[in-house]
Amino acid sequence: MAQRVVIVGSGSGGTMVANRLVRAIPEDVRSGKVEVVLIGAESTHVYQPGFLYIALGQAQPEGFKRPETDMLLPGVQWVPEAATKIDPTKKSVQVASGRTIEYDFLVLATGSVPDLDAIPGFREGGHSFYTLEESLRLRDALQSFDHGKLLLIIGVPHKCPVAPLEFLFMYDDWLRRTGKRDQIELEYTYPISRLHSLQPVSDWIDQLFPERNIKFQTFFNVETVDPVKKVVYTLEGEEDNYDLLVGIPPHVGAQVIxxxxxxxxxGWIPTDRLTLKVKGYDNMYAIGDATDLPLSKAGSTTHYESEVVVKNLVHELQGEKPVVLYDGKIYCFIEAGLDQATHISFDYNHPPEPSNPTATVHWFKLAFNEMYWLSLRGLF
Ligand SMILES: Cc1cc2nc3c(=O)[nH]c(=O)nc-3n(C[C@H](O)[C@H](O)[C@H](O)COP(=O)(O)OP(=O)(O)OC[C@H]3O[C@@H](n4cnc5c(N)ncnc54)[C@H](O)[C@@H]3O)c2cc1C
Known part of the structure; x- marks a missing residue:
């Protein structure tokens, strides 16, 4: 009898798992012994790291969008609908049309979303670059912003923990090149006692911020925004004014979860840090932003996790034990300006070590932005 693997969420992680799985067991998929079903709410696949470049006017949205069906290898059964309910007892997923899809194994790759309403007043008074619509709105605001203070506020957790830094460094560089830097003050804030959740990154920017004339405040948790007075108020009892407010709102997991x-x-899914199984469910995995793992929510995290989950699914489909463990591997490029970048690589046992930014790393990041579509197909 056929065994069915159902994957919920067709972003980076879900698409990679579906493609890698049909690549790993082509004969089983061709013969119908294994069915690989991908349920996704979006028919257009959007490359989210592109939002940074869109907000800063460095790229157009079209380059970062492809039809999801173009990304899928033959053998992946595509269900272009939102999952509305997952029932682990019945081993089934219900989708928006009311259809119920049963599974033997389930992979949850439902990602995370910024909660624009988590901070009252932010939706009215702030800008962001964490969705396509928001990045376009911020692009317009930046283009007409010619003097005053840009205040950057950050809520946790959020995906791509280095993207706010990239935004500031790229914008700072752009202002210098256009001769506007003296008219615009840049202020970065962070909710905990240091400048970044990753200590080595915090140490690195601690040096860089004074060099770039970027002011900063720590222990800064914005509770409300007054969009009329253009003031933010923090849980710590501070207030700060702004002329342009850019924020990364705290994220939440998917509604269906x-x-x-x-x-x-x-909505964060309790996940075993090594096996990536959903705690309490032997036939269910979770990957990417959706998990509750205290790791950077990044595409590269999702990428490495997808390799582990697929190898283990192959074992399990053959009646064997899943033996491959995730070591916490993550790799991130960090833009440090418009034409230089650094990179960090780390895992559960090795902290990141940012090195001096170079033009070469920046070109690697741009190259990866193009190669992403190949990685989705499981080519590397
Ligand atoms: C501005 C920005 C810059 C970034 N830069 C980088 C970077 O440089 N490097 C890096 O590694 N990462 C970066 N990231 C993070 C990266 O994009 C995410 O971590 C990655 O996409 C996570 O993959 P995922 O599969 O877990 O979630 P996603 O790719 O977000 O996919 C989740 C999918 O699940 C779908 N879904 C949700 N609920 C349902 C439902 N009920 N039914 C069906 N489908 C559902 C969603 O529609 C979505 O398609 C960046 C993100 C942003 C926003």
Missing amino acids: RDSKLGDRD
Whole structure:
């Protein structure tokens, strides 16, 4: 009898798992012994790291979008619908049309989303670059911003923990090149006692911020925004004014995870850090931003996790034990200006070590932006 693997979420992680799995067991998929079903709410696949370049006027949205069906290898059964309910007891997923899809193994790759309403007043008074629409709105605001203070506020958790830094460094560089830097003050804030969740990154920017004349404040958790007075108020009792407010709102997990009671209050899925199994469910994996793992929520995290999950699924489909463990590997490029970048690579046992930014690393990042579509197809 056929065994069915159902993957919910067709972003980076879900698409990679589906493609890698049909690549790993082509005969089983061709013969119908294994069915690989991908359920996704979006028919257009959007490369989210592109939002940074769009906001800063460095790229157009079209380059970062492809039809999801163009990304899928033959053998992946595509269900272009939102999952509305997951029932682990019945081993089934219900989709928006009311259809129920049963599974033998389930992979949850439902990602995370910024909660624009988490900070009252932010939606009215702030800008962001964490969705396509927001990045276009910020692009317009930046183009007409010619003097005053840009205040950057950050809520946690959020995906791509280095993207706010990239935004500031690229914008600082752009202002210098256009001769506007003296008219614009840049202020960075962070919710904990240091400048970044990763200590080595915090140490690195601690040196860089004074060199770039970027002011900063720590222990800065914005509670409300007054969009009329252009002031933010923090949980710590501070207030700060702004002329242009850019923020990364705290993120939450997908609604279907909360509705199916598979996650915590914010929808993060309890996940084993080594096996990537959803805690309490032997036939369910979670990857990417959707997990509750205290790791950087990044595409590269998702990428390495997808390799582990697919290898283990192959074992399990053959009746063997899943033996491959995730070591926490993550790799991130960090733009440090418009034409230089650094990179960090780390895992559960090795901290990141940012090195001096170079033009070469910047070109690697741009090259990866193009190669992403190949990685989705499981080519590397
Ligand atoms: C501005 C920005 C810059 C970034 N830069 C980088 C970077 O430089 N490097 C890096 O590694 N990462 C970066 N990231 C992070 C990276 O994009 C994410 O970490 C990555 O996409 C996570 O993959 P995922 O599969 O977990 O989630 P996603 O790719 O977000 O996919 C989740 C999918 O699940 C779908 N979904 C949700 N609910 C349902 C449902 N009920 N039914 C069906 N489908 C559903 C969503 O529609 C979505 O398609 C950046 C992100 C942003 C926003």
